[in-house]
Amino acid sequence: MSESSVRITEIFYSLQGESRTVGLPTVFVRLTGCPLRCQYCDSEYAFFGGERKALTDILAEVAAFNPRYVCVTGGEPLAQPDCVPLMAALCDAGYEVSLETSGALPIDAVDPRVSRVLDLKTPGSGESGRNLYENIPLLTGHDQVKFVLCSRSDYDWARLKLDELKLLERAGEVLFSPSFGQLAGKDLADWVVADNLPVRFQLQLHKVLWDDAPGY
Ligand code: SF4
Numbered sequence: 001m002s003e004s005s006v007r008i009t010e011i012f013y014s015l016q017g018e019s020r021t022v023g024l025p026t027v028f029v030r031l032t033g034c035p036l037r038c039q040y041c042d043s044e045y046a047f048f049g050g051e052r053k054a055l056t057d058i059l060a061e062v063a064a065f066n067p068r069y070v071c072v073t074g075g076e077p078l079a080q081p082d083c084v085p086l087m088a089a090l091c092d093a094g095y096e097v098s099l100e101t102s103g104a105l106p107i108d109a110v111d112p113r114v115s116r117v118l119d120l121k122t123p124g125s126g127e128s129g130r131n132l133y134e135n136i137p138l139l140t141g142h143d144q145v146k147f148v149l150c151s152r153s154d155y156d157w158a159r160l161k162l163d164e165l166k167l168l169e170r171a172g173e174v175l176f177s178p179s180f181g182q183l184a185g186k187d188l189a190d191w192v193v194a195d196n197l198p199v200r201f202q203l204q205l206h207k208v209l210w211d212d213a214p215g216y
Helices: 055-063 083-092 133-138 152-164 184-194 205-210
Strands: 005-015 024-033 053-054 069-073 096-101 115-119 145-148 175-178
Touching: 005 055, 005 205, 024 055, 024 083, 055 083, 069 083, 069 205, 083 096, 145 152, 152 175, 152 184, 175 184
Parallel strands: 024 069, 069 096, 096 115, 115 145, 145 175
Antiparallel strands: 005 024, 005 053
């Protein structure tokens, strides 16, 4: 049987730009390919190409950075079946592993040691029809739910979903981010405070620091 492998766009060391571990040095393993086309996508360069790598080679590349945190991202990592054993192997190696997923594919096979950062796609993304709501009951306090908001109507939609899906009770964190260049961070911050919402407002640190250049 051939060794497990996944198609990789890049592996790099940077600061985590968002989520519960924002600001912490983290190795990013970016898998190639995504079945979605969000209108604000900032990683279109990961849709195609990449290089197929064996899991053992990926583990060796990650180990060379001697990290504590590893983030498996994309694209949509779960679109490649061998992403699941890759994440388990990263956990076995002792890293604190997170997964960034669009929320459009099943998360049930993901190792429970992984913190799943699950997007709920808003109407403004253009891909809200892809949300797989069967994932929601699977969330635990180790997981995070992320909304990228494009407008006030996206914000109002997200507030409804918070209550309807009981997200604050199910997930360890609920993250509200403004879509870069589409919604002013200050506006979103003001709305969150005015509504006294117990969500974590976040800006994408890597865009502030490095202007969204690949490899950061
Ligand atoms: S799910 Fe993520 S990678 Fe895929 S199109 Fe949307 S923003 Fe881009």
